[in-house]
Amino acid sequence: MGILFEDGNFALFRDSFLQTVELSALSALLALLIGTLLAAFRVSPVPALRAFGTVWVNVFRNTPLTLLFFAVVFGLPRLDVHYSSFVFAVLALGIYTASFVCEVLRAGINTVPLGQAEAARSLGMGFGQTLTLIVLPQAARTVLGPMSSVFIALPRNSAIAGAFSISELYGAQQTLNERGYSILTIFFWVALAYLFLSAVIGLIFRFLENRLAVAR
Template identity: 80%
Template sequence: MGILFEDGNFALFRDGFLRTVELSAISGVLALLIGVLLAAFRVSPVPALRAFGTVWVNTFRNTPLTLLFFAVTFGLPALDVHLSSFVLAVVALSAYTGSFVCEVLRAGINTVPLGQAEAARSLGMTFGQTLTTVVLPQAARTVVAPMSSVFIALPRNSAVAGAFNVAELFGVQSILSERGYSIWPIFFWIALAYLAISAAVAQLFRFLENRLAVAR
């Protein structure tokens, strides 16, 4: 188990861990923004927006993440869009995770009684005002638990980025394996790191769930 403290391995592991946290955090924020926007599209009274949201969600939810990484990594440069490997990974993870966030939010929106929206419209509120001030705040309380599952999975999904030139935790295990270290201690430390990240995300959502429960 002393592999972590040999020949500069700790610095390598630390950098990979921090890169995974950074990748997950940025992708998570963008996925949340994308998910909220798509959820608004999917319940919009405008047919074109509903169609766009439906196509986006069905496309990205049913596309393997590895295939999506391939499409972003090799497709965007073919369109003369040149970005770093890290930014490309953020694009892929945000688009993929955002589709799941959208569906969780849409399920929460459907739990809000229709009379709430009708009452808001009777007061002269627009669709956007009704959604942001009446519907979404109520829906948020019902989706914290299922939303936690989406964001707990995000750091694990980010491991795919290691195969596309992003120096995160998956990339660390590849380097250590190439140096001839046994797979079991590598697996132990990498798994422990992912467990720590997942536990931190779970604790954050547990805190949010408790705060929203008190606010009821």
């Protein structure tokens, strides 16, 4: 169990853990922004926007994440788009997760009574105002549970980035394995790190649920 305290392994594991946290946090932020916009498109009165949102969700939700990483990391440079591997990983994870965020939000929007939107329109509010000021705040209370599952899965999905030159937890596992350490011991510490991240994300969403329940 002392693998982390030998030959600078702790620094490797610590830096990889922090890289996973940073990658997951930035990807979650990007997914939330894109997913909210896509959810607005899915319920928009404009057919073209609804079609765009539907195609986006169906394409990226049904595309294997590994294939999406290949498309972003190797495809975008061919289109003269050049960023670091870390930025490409954030884009791939954010785009992929956004499709799931969109569907969770859309389900929450559908739980809001139609009378709420009709009342807002009767007061002269447009679609954007109705959605952002009336519908989404109410929908947020109903989607925190399923949304937590989406974001809890995000750090585990980020393990794919280790195969694309990103020094995250999976990359640390590969490095330690090459140094000859027991694979079971390595997996124990990596799994413990992912479990810790999942627990923290779960606690954050539990806190938000309690706050919104009190406000209700």
